[in-house]
Amino acid sequence: MPQQSPLDVPEGDPFGPHNLPYGVFSTAADDRRRVGVRIGGFVLDAGAAAAALGSPFAGLLGQASLNPLLGAGHTAWRDVRRALTAWVTDPGHRPAVEPHLVPLDEVTLHLPYEVADYVDFYASEHHATNVGKMFRPDGDALTPNWKHLPIGYHGRSGTIVVSGTDVVRPSGQRKAPTDPAPVFGPSVKLDIEAEVGFVVGTPSQLGRPVALGDFEEHVFGLFLLNDWSARDIQAWEYVPLGPFLGKSFATSVSAWVTPLEALDAARVAPPARDFPLQPYLDDSDFDRPGGFDLRITVSINGQEVAQPPFATMYWTAAQQLAHMTVNGASLRTGDVFGSGTVSGPEVGQRGSLLELTWNGRDAIELTDGKRTFLEDGDTVTLTAWAPGPDGTRVGLGEVTGRIVGSR
Amino acid sequence: MPQQSPLDVPEGDPFGPHNLPYGVFSTAADDRRRVGVRIGGFVLDAGAAAAALGSPFAGLLGQASLNPLLGAGHTAWRDVRRALTAWVTDPGHRPAVEPHLVPLDEVTLHLPYEVADYVDFYASEHHATNVGKMFRPDGDALTPNWKHLPIGYHGRSGTIVVSGTDVVRPSGQRKAPTDPAPVFGPSVKLDIEAEVGFVVGTPSQLGRPVALGDFEEHVFGLFLLNDWSARDIQAWEYVPLGPFLGKSFATSVSAWVTPLEALDAARVAPPARDFPLQPYLDDSDFDRPGGFDLRITVSINGQEVAQPPFATMYWTAAQQLAHMTVNGASLRTGDVFGSGTVSGPEVGQRGSLLELTWNGRDAIELTDGKRTFLEDGDTVTLTAWAPGPDGTRVGLGEVTGRIVGSR
Structure with missing residues (x-):
């Protein structure tokens, strides 16, 4: 019997020749x-x-x-x-x-690429609604702009790290409503955000927007991204200019980039839109649907805690790219953008502990104890797969990171 | 009479051998x-x-x-x-x-350096108070966090351009309170922000904050920065995650970087602090004052419209650097951070048209007509100088840019 070749990949392997990340x-x-x-x-x-x-x-x-x-x-x-x-x-x-x-x-x-700019979006209606209910209980859960444009902001490129890198618990200022003054110390609300990242290949010119239909010309592939978030630091700092130190200490990305070409069978239509979109965002007459059917699993210390469905995202990556450049901002090779936390409509589909525990109110049970937010020593792993051609699965690998104590 | 050497710089020249940018x-x-x-x-x-x-x-x-x-x-x-x-x-x-x-x-x-990350702060109390009065008229002008930490956010590194680069008027969504739905088109409130930028030389390690006293070890020098801002785009997009497309289309910087060593005589104490600061921000017992006495002039089409005094900034660059890294975020060579708009207490010291015209209510008079915000063809120039040794002046050169129509 001839020796088997490593290239004889078993049927059903999510890293067969249909994937090739x-x-x-x-x-x-x-x-x-x-x-x-x-x-x-x-x-x-x-x-x-x-x-x-x-x-x-x-x-x-x-x-x-x-x-x-x-x-x-x-x-x-x-x-x-x-x-x-x-x-x-x-x-x-x-x-x-x-x-x-x-x-x-x-x-x-x-880290497989040199990151140029990093933008993070906020494209899950379920996530944005959950966060809005918690942080702005007296107003509408979604801000008035949310269904008219993909809300996003720039993050820190220099602290994007590859899967497997330890994450040092950040210190910073926080102030509970009942505190008379802010206090300083290690974050007590360290969280994850399960996201999908996209990396730009082909640059664009300053002053020239990239059209919705040119997405595949510019974006090379996608990967899993964990946007680590210190909720207590973020809550105290983020009005009026947005998240800063609550996010900038680390963002973990997969070591493998799946080319968009491997995901043709995973294309799905995004949810129905509740408002007419500006022409630069209107994908209603596109032949190729803009969404991706990626099935994400979030685990803490090896135990599954959520299964966020990427197919439920309101804004597509193509819409995010068109929006990001509609003001003439140019793209560079290595630009990365994150989808925003992926949360589905069900409780078990939420991509952050903030949502899973309702800001710490409802602890989740792990075999090694209860969790509201992350403890030192916890390892968080995101994995995902997508439908491939002919009933195959396309594996997206994993992004993992372990929390180590504040120095 | 011997031929004069170019090195015989006339006395009083702000680019004498005491400067050397x-x-x-x-x-x-x-x-x-x-x-x-x-x-x-x-x-x-x-x-x-x-x-x-x-x-x-x-x-x-x-x-x-x-x-x-x-x-x-x-x-x-x-x-x-x-x-x-x-x-x-x-x-x-x-x-x-x-x-x-x-x-x-x-x-x-x-552009004299390759920009790594770009952070923009919001460090002028006068500017933040003016903006707060205009944008949040029903609340306190300053948010509760403002005097406890230097508010900042990440901007787009890839659209930082050198002085002299034309700026294409950005298009985007805007929505006046009276509009039933957002409209799309070229910004009608294109503005400037007169700022001072700092460039990082020495990197730092992920997970290791940079102490307030290590500012000179890490920061090489400073320069003028114009943070072009589309106020109508910004107003519609910025809640809840901060400015994005209202800023990311272009940021102009001087071609010359003045080393900090040339500015020893320009050091001044920042304003008195109204609240006790966390130890990582407390510079009260530092021998070398953290402020810089830089005298900025803003001109439109050659006509002076404001003289913002950098010495009035509430937060120092050293405090901004300490804050930016206190969560363990690392620095890279080429990181740039902006001070935020420089505005003094007087009307003629305001570093943005938003403030100078009170959001368009009070037009300013130029010889070629009235202005509320910038018109196509307008050229904006920031210049500055600082006290140098022995009564000299240290010239900071200029940052200039001309607005060209939306494509």
């Missing part, structure tokens, strides 16, 4: 950072394989970051993906490809 | 970007001069951006400045230095 890895034996493509339980050293095969993409793939590939544009993304698909599926390529496969448990994964 | 330039004859140091009406090609003199700083200065110098740290900044001072003042160096001087009107000036 990109990352950046190194190994103990070779600490150079280099582009890797995940296939089954292995990572293909894509630049080395391209060189061995005499591929014209050896230059784009033989890099320490995904940015050169991201900047190469939509046609290159398609052609590189076609080549990779052939390398991992065509038996004739196996002798050249197999030597460049590294078992997943032997690699160290790095 | 850094920039990046090219010329028609040589389009390589390179580090320049302004002296009088000339720009010294610093890398070329260093090479001609056999200086060990030829590597740091022979670059297309200031980032390598910024990243070299406080001791290097001091030593490079000492060397430059000797080159432009010691007659023995003239034969080697003079060939590397280019008249200012022959250079093109570029």
Whole structure:
């Protein structure tokens, strides 16, 4: 019986040749950072394989970051993906490809791109409604602008970290309504936000908006994102200019970027719109639906606490991109934008502890005790999958991080 | 009579050897970007001069951006400045230095650093009070947090442009209280914000706050910054997550960065504090005062409209840096932070048209007509100077930009 090849990925594996997400890895034996493509339980050293095969993409793939590939544009993304698909599926390529496969448990994964600007949106109606009820109990849950434009703000690019990086509990000022003056100390309401992130490849010119229909020209792929949030710091600081230190201490992203092309079968229509949209946001006559059916799971210390459905998001990533640039703001390769917390209509679909515990009122039960917000030592993991072609699943990998005590 | 040297800078010139700001330039004859140091009406090609003199700083200065110098740290900044001072003042160096001087009107000036993250603060009590009165007339002008922490938010790094870059009037959604629904179109309330920017040189570690007393270790210098603002877009979008498209279309910065060392004589104490500060913000026992006495002038089409005094800012740049990192957020070389609009107590000291015209109610008179907000074709210029040693003035140069119509 012939030895099985690592390229014989078992049927049903969410990292089969229909997926092929990109990352950046190194190994103990070779600490150079280099582009890797995940296939089954292995990572293909894509630049080395391209060189061995005499591929014209050896230059784009033989890099320490995904940015050169991201900047190469939509046609290159398609052609590189076609080549990779052939390398991992065509038996004739196996002798050249197999030597460049590294078992997943032997690699160290790095932040796969250099982040330019980072924008975070607020696109789940269920999340925004829950937060509005808690933080502004005397007014309407949604602000008057919410269904007219995708609310967003800029976050801190320099503290985006790759999955697996420990998160130091932030300190800061907080002031409960009953406190006579603010107090300083480690956050006592450290939370998560389960989100999906998108990374821009093709830049745009200053002064030139990007049209809704040009989304696939500019955006390379998506990944899971945990927008760690210190609710007590955020509540005291955020009026009038928005979240700042309550968010800027860390944002964790997956090590793997799934190209949009792998998610064609996951496209779904967003929810019905309650108001007519400005033309630059109106996707009602688009053939390709703007939503993605991504099924997210949130776990704390290995125990599932929520299953947020990305398909319920009110604003699509294409609408977010069109909005972000409608004032003429330019895009750069490596720009990242987050969807905002993904929360569905059901209690078990909420993507933050703020919502799951109703701001600490209703503790959730874990096998190791109750939780309102995160404790030191807690590990939070987001995973997700999407429907792929022919009944397959496209795995989005995971984003994980452990809380360590304030220094 | 011997020919006068360009290095014989006239007495009283705000760009004498006591100043020596850094920039990046090219010329028609040589389009390589390179580090320049302004002296009088000339720009010294610093890398070329260093090479001609056999200086060990030829590597740091022979670059297309200031980032390598910024990243070299406080001791290097001091030593490079000492060397430059000797080159432009010691007659023995003239034969080697003079060939590397280019008249200012022959250079093109570029964005002098690669911006990492951009944070904008809100540190003028007069500005925040004026804005609060206009936007929240039914509440207190200052939010309860304002005197306890320097309010700030992240802006868009990728749309920071160098002085002289045209600014395209942004389009976006706006909704007057009387409008039944939002409308879309070019901003009709395009404004300026006269600010001072600071650029970080020395990075810091994730999870490690930067102490108030370490400001000079991390911050290289300062410059003028115009935070262009579309007030109508901002008013409709900014609740609850802060300014986004009302700001992100462009932020203009001076081409020259003045090193903090040139501003020792401009240090002044900030205003008396109305509340006790948390220890990480408390500068009351610091020997060196945290404020800077910078005298700013705002002009539209060459006509002065305001003279905002930076010495009146409530929060110092050192407090802003300490606050920005107290949650463990790390700094990168090239991080920029803006002071927020500089407005003094007098009407003629207000750093925005929003305040100067009281949100359009009181037009200001220019020789070419009345203004409430900016019209297409208007050119806005900020200039400033600071007291230097021995009665000199330290010129901060200018930041200028012209409004061009929406595309």
